[in-house]
Amino acid sequence: MDRSNTQRSRGALVLMWLFLGAVLLFLYAPLLPPLIHSFRDTEANGLFANYTAILDDPRLMGGVVNTLIIGVAVAVITPLLALAVAQAIREWGKPRLLLSLVLLPLFVPGVSMGVATAIFFKTLDIDPSLLTMIAVQVLWALPFATLIIMTVMSSFEGAYLEAAYLLGSNRFQAFWNIELPHIRPGLGAPRPLL
Template sequence: MKSWSRILLWLCLAGVLAFLYAPLLPPLILAVRDPTTGSITFQNFGAIHSDPTLVGALTNSILLAAIIGVTAPLLGLAAAQAVRSFGVPRLIVTVILLPLFIPGVSMGVSTSLFFSLTGIDPSILTMATVQTLWALPFAFLIILTVMSGFDMVYLEAAYTCGATRAQAFWDVELPQIAPGISGAAIFSVILSFNETVRTAVVQGGNNTIQTFIWSRYQQVGLTPNMYALMSIIIAVTLLLILVLVALGRQQDPET
């Protein structure tokens, strides 16, 4: 009876996973399909560079992902340190997590209006700002969770040995929480590369790959080279998620 229950449980899990991930299959199939003959081909991947607008959008996405992958974890680390050091942890947590509860369109429009009133033209900077606001809460939560497992007795021992606060953090705490910071950076890169709504409002004449794909889909539909690029994005995202899982296991080897 127990074996049948286990089989039923696995079948239910497989059904849920199939329901969740089946929508990822059409782009993968269309990416290797010749639109004329219907045969399998990999020329669509080679044709990605033939669209200069698409290449420009991809370049912007990579640049933004690199910026957010650095700024969001650094700000998240500073905020997590503030939670531990200052006497108002709930206030700090509330302020950092606030962007999670503001609708994406409202956040984008408000940020765009602020830039307009201050005379700041749409650019990579404005796009990076709104994406940092979106990624920061997640980076903060990841780092704060890792820091909660750090034993403060190590810092006390470092202080006793004459280390300054900066030295104790750099030599003692940072190596132990580094996997969490790396995980926050990877998660921030994923969020940046896949963000659409907030970025579209503040991008002006610029494009990221996601806003370009969305606008092209709305206007004229997608081309085979765009399906190929979407397939690459899906594959890279899944790979980064596997890296996140590996970092989690490194942080907690007992699991």
């Protein structure tokens, strides 16, 4: 009896893997022909001619540079804002209101939010720029960062801060020396090696 259960579970496992493989094949098989054709020898310029042509197009390279600038700016600004929001949620008496306001962008589709902010900036006569794109990206990423930081902060014991206050630390010193090292993984920064 035990042997038949083992064979059934193995059969179910094999069927599950076959189904997963079929789904992945269905999703990714249409991408193979364009990928294969992208390596065609274009006018005897070499196998990677289509990819090296990207480096020669100033518009495409400008887009790559803008993407890197926006990505770095959002990666620096968003965790700092999320930390400020998480601290405010913990310290102020209205955590539900603040958290609801911060999480609101989660319930709006990204395309709708992009169109709405474009209309908002147009109404205020603000021209599209890197700053407006950074603002929109930060607004979209802030709920995710806030949830991560709040999750990390929930494991921090407030007794450590109380002990720091009793030993003469002010709020900034207690945060910088006691709390920040504990919540640093939530900010995306690894702990220092020393």
